[in-house]
Each structure stands twice: as C-alpha cells, then as structure tokens.
Amino acid sequence: SRDPLNVSADELMERFVRGDSARHTEGSGLGLNIAQSLVNLMHGKFSLSIDGDLFKAEIRLPLN
Structure with a gap:
C-alpha cells in the first residue's frame, strides 16, 4: 500500500x-x-x- 500509515511509532511497537x-x-x-x-x-x-507508508527500525547495542 502507498497510503501513509495511520498509526504512530509508539502504537506500532504495542503487541x-x-x-x-x-x-x-x-x-x-x-x-x-x-x-x-x-x-x-x-x-x-x-x-x-x-x-509515509514505510517505517525504519533502528537498533543500537552496547559493545561490552
């Protein structure tokens, strides 16, 4: 779908x-x-x- 997501980033991370x-x-x-x-x-x-219709997840982990 090319329609914008009608949900916030916080909502997307809910179960x-x-x-x-x-x-x-x-x-x-x-x-x-x-x-x-x-x-x-x-x-x-x-x-x-x-x-828009895409989301980007970024993960940062400690080195130690």
Whole structure:
C-alpha cells in the first residue's frame, strides 16, 4: 500500500498492532514488540520512525 500509515511509532511497537490492515500478508503484530523487548534486555536502544507508508527500525547495542 502507498497510503501513509495511520498509526504512530509508539502504537506500532504495542503487541498485536499491525501497520496496515489492507496488506494481505500474515502476521500477528508481535514482531516489533518482541524486538524491542530483546533489545531492552541487552541494554540497547530501539527506535522506530515512520515516513509515509514505510517505517525504519533502528537498533543500537552496547559493545561490552
């Protein structure tokens, strides 16, 4: 879909939230929430930005 996502970055990281209900791909809406939880366990930083119909996830992990 080329329509802008009608959801905030914070909402996308909640469990069971999908970015675009019009897409015909399977999914439970858990992936970003699980990724964020794992990054937090490793004392890293997880951020998400939205640009139109796309989103960018950035993960930063400590070296030690």
